Each structure stands twice: as C-alpha cells, then as structure tokens.
Amino acid sequence: MSDQAPKMKDEDTLSITVEFTGGLEMLFSNERKHSLSIPIRNEDGTRTNMAALVDYLCQNLMKDPRKDLFILDGTVRPGILVLINDADWELEGEDKYEIESGDNILFVSTLHGG
Amino acid sequence: MASISVIETIRKQIASCESQLRDLRQQLAEAEHQHQQREQERMRQDSSIDPLTHDMSYGIHDDFRSEVFAALSHTEEDYSAPKRWPLDMSEYKRYGRQLILSGIGLQGQLRLKNASVLVIGVGGLGCPAAAYLVGAGVGTIGLVDGDIVEESNLHRQILHSTSRVGMSKVDSARVFLSSLNPNVAVVPHISRLAPESAISVVESYDMVLDCTDTPASRYLISDTCVLLGKPLISASALKLEGQLMTLNNPPLPPGDSRGGPCYRCIFPKPPPPESVLSCGDGGILGPVVGVMGVLQALEAIKVLTKDPGTLAPEHVNPEPPTLLIFNGYGNPMFRSIRLRTRKPRCAACSSQASITSEALNSGSLDYVQFCGSVSPVDALSANERISVDNYAKLRSHINPFTGMEPSKDSHILVDVREKVQFGLCSLEGSVNIPFSKVVSTSLNMSNVQTSGPQEPGWVSELKGIPDRPIFVVCRLGNDSQITVKKMKELGLDQGGQRWIGDIKGGLKAWREKVEPDFPDY
Numbered sequence: 164m165s166d167q168a169p170k171m172k173d174e175d176t177l178s179i180t181v182e183f184t185g186g187l188e189m190l191f192s193n194e195r196k197h198s199l200s201i202p203i204r205n206e207d208g209t210r211t212n213m214a215a216l217v218d219y220l221c222q223n224l225m226k227d228p229r230k231d232l233f234i235l236d237g238t239v240r241p242g243i244l245v246l247i248n249d250a251d252w253e254l255e256g257e258d259k260y261e262i263e264s265g266d267n268i269l270f271v272s273t274l275h276g277g
Numbered sequence: 278m279a280s281i282s283v284i285e286t287i288r289k290q291i292a293s294c295e296s297q298l299r300d301l302r303q304q305l306a307e308a309e310h311q312h313q314q315r316e317q318e319r320m321r322q323d324s325s326i327d328p329l330t331h332d333m334s335y336g337i338h339d340d341f342r343s344e345v346f347a348a349l350s351h352t353e354e355d356y357s358a359p360k361r362w363p364l365d366m367s368e369y370k371r372y373g374r375q376l377i378l379s380g381i382g383l384q385g386q387l388r389l390k391n392a393s394v395l396v397i398g399v400g401g402l403g404c405p406a407a408a409y410l411v412g413a414g415v416g417t418i419g420l421v422d423g424d425i426v427e428e429s430n431l432h433r434q435i436l437h438s439t440s441r442v443g444m445s446k447v448d449s450a451r452v453f454l455s456s457l458n459p460n461v462a463v464v465p466h467i468s469r470l471a472p473e474s475a476i477s478v479v480e481s482y483d484m485v486l487d488c489t490d491t492p493a494s495r496y497l498i499s500d501t502c503v504l505l506g507k508p509l510i511s512a513s514a515l516k517l518e519g520q521l522m523t524l525n526n527p528p529l530p531p532g533d534s535r536g537g538p539c540y541r542c543i544f545p546k547p548p549p550p551e552s553v554l555s556c557g558d559g560g561i562l563g564p565v566v567g568v569m570g571v572l573q574a575l576e577a578i579k580v581l582t583k584d585p586g587t588l589a590p591e592h593v594n595p596e597p598p599t600l601l602i603f604n605g606y607g608n609p610m611f612r613s614i615r616l617r618t619r620k621p622r623c624a625a626c627s628s629q630a631s632i633t634s635e636a637l638n639s640g641s642l643d644y645v646q647f648c649g650s651v652s653p654v655d656a657l658s659a660n661e662r663i664s665v666d667n668y669a670k671l672r673s674h675i676n677p678f679t680g681m682e683p684s685k686d687s688h689i690l691v692d693v694r695e696k697v698q699f700g701l702c703s704l705e706g707s708v709n710i711p712f713s714k715v716v717s718t719s720l721n722m723s724n725v726q727t728s729g730p731q732e733p734g735w736v737s738e739l740k741g742i743p744d745r746p747i748f749v750v751c752r753l754g755n756d757s758q759i760t761v762k763k764m765k766e767l768g769l770d771q772g773g774q775r776w777i778g779d780i781k782g783g784l785k786a787w788r789e790k791v792e793p794d795f796p797d798y
C-alpha cells in the first residue's frame with residue numbers, strides 16, 4: 164500500500180497474522196511472522212477469502228521474483244501445507260474460506276532432509 | 278605424485294583397520310566379561326547355601342519334610358510347563374525403569390518384545406530412533422540403507438563412529454546396537470529401498486519408520502505401508518526445523534475412510550524439485566534432527582504398546598491426525614497442527630486407488646521420475662567459462678599477451694556462496710554477493726530510472742567499476758552459472774563490453790586441482 168492511499172477505516176480491514184516456515188520465510192524478506200491489515204472485501208465486493216489472500220501475499224508481501232516457489236497454476240504450490248488457525252485448510256474449505264479478523268494463517272513447506 | 282597418494286591411501290587403510298581392530302578387541306573384552314559374569318552367577322547358584330535348603334535339612338519336623346518332598350515330586354512332571362515369569366530375569370532389571378510406567382507395564386513390554394520395526398534410512402533420524410527402540414527392547418529391528426558412513430555424518434548420526442568411516446551404515450549401526458542390547462535381533466538390509474523389492478522387505482515387520490531424505494522414497498514407503506497395512510511414522514529435518522507425522526494409523530485397508538491418512542492424502546503432488554533442499558546443501562544441526570528421530574521412537578512405542586483391543590474397528594482412533602512442527606530456535610519450539618483425514622480420491626488409500634502391489638512389484642512405478650530431479654546447470658557457453666587451472670594461472674602468472682604482472686585490480690572475483698560459508702574460507706581478494714541476494718533481485722528494478730524500488734547495492738557497486746571483467750565462483754559451479762546469466766540480464770556486461778563468466782566446478786574443483794589445502798566442508 165502506498166502512502167497516498169486513503170487510510171482505511173478499521174471496519175474495512177482485517178487484522179491477521181501470516182507465518183511462513185520450512186524455508187518459505189526466505190521468499191518473504193526472511194521474516195517468519197507478519198502482522199497484516201488486509202481489505203475485508205475484494206474490489207468486486209465479495210469477502211476476502213484464502214484465494215484472495217494468497218494473491219495479495221504474492222503481489223504485496225513477496226519481494227522475491229521467484230513466484231513459482233510459492234504459487235503454481237494459480238494456487239499454493241505442491242509441498243506447501245496451508246493452515247488456518249492450526250488446522251489444515253482442507254478442513255476449513257480450502258481457498259474458499261473467508262478470512263476473519265484475528266486469524267492465524269501458517270504456510271509450511273515440507274522438509275525432506277533426514 | 279601417484280606413489281605418494283598410494284602411500285597415503287595405504288596409511289589411511291592401516292589406520293582404519295587398526296581402529297576397527299581396537300573396536301573388535303573392546304567388543305571381545307565386553308563379551309568375555311559378560312560370559313565370565315554369567316559363569317560366576319551359575320557357580321554361585323550351584324554352590325550357595327539357600328536358607329530354605331538349610332531349613333529343609335535341619336529346621337523342620339520330619340513329617341512336614343515328607344509332605345514337602347511329596348508335593349515337590351508331584352509337580353516335577355510339569356517342570357516344563359509355562360515359565361513362571363514371562364520375561365527373563367535380566368529383562369526385569371534392564372527394562373525396570375520403563376516397566377513401572379503405567380503406559381507400559383508387563384503387557385506393554387511383552388508387546389514391544391514381540392514387535393518388529395523397520396527403520397528405513399540409518400542417518401540423522403534413523404540413528405537415534407533405532408537406538409531408543411533397541412534400548413526399549415523391541416524384539417526385532419530391521420535397518421535399510423545403502424550408504425556408507427562418511428566423516429560429515431558423524432556430528433548427528435550417533436550410531437556411527439570415527440573408526441567406522443567407510444563401513445556400510447547398516448553394519449556400523451549393528452555394531453552399536455548389538456552392544457547396546459544383545460536381546461534385540463537386528464536385521465540388515467544393505468541397499469536402498471527399491472519399488473520392486475519394497476513389499477518383500479517391509480512385509481514381515483509390524484511398523485515402519487521413514488527416516489529417509491528424499492520425496493521419492495517418502496512416496497514409495499507410504500504406498501508400501503498402505504498396501505501392506507502397516508502404520509508409518511514419518512519424520513524429516515533441515516537446518517533448525519523438523520516435522521513429524523504418524524500416517525496410515527490405524528492401518529485399515531484402502532477404501533476404509535476410518536483409516537489414518539497416508540503421505541499422498543497430505544501431499545497428493547510432489548514438490549517441484551528445485552524447492553527441495555538437502556542437508557548437504559542447506560545444513561542441519563545434530564540435536565534438531567536428533568529430536569525428530571527420538572520423537573519417532575516415542576511415537577513407535579506409543580503405537581506398539583497400545584492395547585490391541587482399541588484397534589478394533591468399533592473404537593477406531595478418535596484422535597485426529599496431526600503434524601508436529603519443531604523449530605529448534607523458535608518460541609515456542611513445538612507446534613501441533615490438525616491434518617485432514619483420508620482423502621476420498623487418494624491414489625493410494627481410497628477405494629479408487631490406482632497404486633497396487635502388482636504395479637509396485639513389476640517396477641512400473643517410477644518414483645524418481647514422479648518426483649523429478651534438478652538437472653545439472655548447463656547455462657553458459659564455452660566462452661563464458663574458465664577452468665580452475667586457467668584461472669589459477671591468470672592469478673599467478675605473467676600475462677603471455679601483455680607481459681604484465683598479475684594485479685589484484687585486474688578483475689573482480691565474485692563469490693556467491695551464502696555469507697556464513699564465505700566466512701568459513703574464501704579466495705584472497707574475492708567479494709561476497711550471496712546467491713540468495715542475486716536470485717531475489719528483480720530484473721525490472723534495475724531498469725527503473727526514477728524513484729520506484731531501489732536498485733540493490735551490489736548491482737550499483739558492480740556498475741561503478743564497468744571496465745573490469747567479472748569472474749563468478751561458488752561451491753560446486755551451479756549457482757555461479759545462474760549468477761552470470763542474471764548479471765548479464767541486469768546489464769552488468771555493458772552490452773557485451775565487459776567479460777562476465779564463471780569458474781567451472783567452483784571451489785570444489787579449485788581444491789581438487791589447484792589448492793588441496795582449501796577447506797572441504
């Protein structure tokens with residue numbers, strides 16, 4: 164968000180925590196934990212869901228140009244688990260889950276070393 | 278030169294044999310000591326005067342004595358009847374500290390004793406896992422690994438030893454494990470698990486621990502466990518982090534939705550190969566992978582000692598499957614995550630499963646191909662590259678064309694290893710631009726003339742010295758090629774005016790051909 168953008172009112176935004184582990188943090192300025200304020204609705208007026216969040220992260224938070232290490236074919240790439248409040252997002256409706264204020268979204272890249 | 282290296286090799290062999298001999302002598306001494314103790318124990322039992330024997334002979338009325346003898350001679354015929362104590366005397370002592378736990382008890386110990394566990398991969402995870410299972414008295418432990426012990430394994434693979442470098446990991450682990458607990462049968466499988474033989478290897482075991490380090494082996498092991506109905510405890514670790522999952526538990530047949538999810542339910546598609554980092558490239562801290570291996574042993578003991586009654590379909594596992602993630606430097610260090618249950622259309626464990634024993638046995642399932650691999654980087658043409666020999670000459674010899682002495686300022690040597698590695702050792706005069714900085718630089722940034730995103734410092738610095746050729750070096754000679762390409766895309770070659778190229782084979786080749794004293798880490 165640039166400085167000129169009109170300040171969003173609190174009721175227009177969602178405060179969430181987004182975390183990256185398993186090496187994914189390297190794609191996000193080497194920060195594991197990000198506190199974000201994201202718009203509550205998309206431009207078409209629909210509620211912000213996981214699909215929109217992933218898109219938002221890719222556009223706004225990810226400075227690394229290697230986008231395919233995070234998304235592939237329009238969704239989170241294979242080998243990354245997405246967890247909504249410590250539960251697999253497949254239990255919560257995957258990318259259709261509508262984000263609530265206070266949610267903790269965790270992206271875990273699987274490790275293979277042993 | 279050849280004879281010196283032969284002498285060196287023989288010296289090393291002698292040293293290795295001598296230390297193996299020392300190991301064997303120590304094992305012999307231990308075995309002799311045990312044997313002697315057992316003999317003494319037997320003698321003591323034979324000769325010692327039992328207080329009851331004394332009473333029997335001198336302290337009681339003769340009628341009572343006759344009665345006792347009668348009773349004794351009566352029972353003599355069922356002398357071979359079931360043993361009075363289900364465990365050996367030495368086992369009560371050895372396992373006493375865990376026997377008195379309510380979760381274990383006599384039944385739990387007997388379940389462990391009758392159990393067999395296959396540990397696949399005898400590395401950073403497999404070593405601690407096998408040590409604790411053998412210590413706990415699991416009856417049979419199978420070990421699968423085709424690798425040999427290397428010096429760089431020893432900081433974390435605690436079953437191996439300096440003197441056993443060069444020995445197969447399975448044999449090395451057997452030396453340790455059989456001396457830890459001679460009651461346990463350790464079964465060697467000295468090879469990598471192959472799809473064609475996976476079923477025959479895994480079949481006879483009750484449970485499997487996946488302690489391997491590649492996606493291909495993880496899918497193969499999971500598929501095999503689903504087909505054979507074995508619970509699978511899967512762990513992995515890299516750098517300072519670890520992950521642990523108990524899969525296919527309960528191990529119900531494919532299609533039964535009450536069974537635990539398999540690896541494919543959680544990860545239907547393999548990760549892109551370029552996203553997979555090995556311990557050799559990413560690094561690993563010993564206690565981090567150790568914690569994960571120890572947790573695998575703990576999970577195995579929990580599953581093995583569980584009352585089999587609770588495994589019956591009517592009270593199938595009420596606990597949801599979880600993924601435990603560990604970060605050695607995190608706060609908190611552990612986090613438990615709820616996973617999904619079996620995937621209704623899983624390729625391995627659903628009613629529509631396409632993976633069958635026949636396909637596995639026939640070898641038609643190619644797991645390596647399924648997971649893909651990173652092909653060696655071959656990004657540059659011959660005139661964008663220089664061999665280590667020629668680069669060494671360029672550094673030390675007079676230029677044959679100009680007759681000029683070499684000067685430090687004649688070129689820029691860029692080392693693209695990460696900062697920590699550069700700090701370990703580097704070539705004199707080299708500058709460090711970590712590869713992670715190079716790849717995270719966007720191309721459009723450098724073209725932006727006005728404000729907008731800043732051009733990274735390393736790009737402007739190299740632009741500030743436009744006339745010197747740039748040599749790029751890395752650890753193995755892959756990242757250096759990618760960096761050369763990127764530098765050219767960023768316009769650092771001044772439209773072809775400045776030479777930019779990579780040093781073939783990186784610092785590994787430099788050590789092998791030019792400077793043997795350069796550290797090998």
Ligand SMILES: [Zn+2]
Nearest residue numbers: 539542623626
């Ligand atoms: Zn499955």
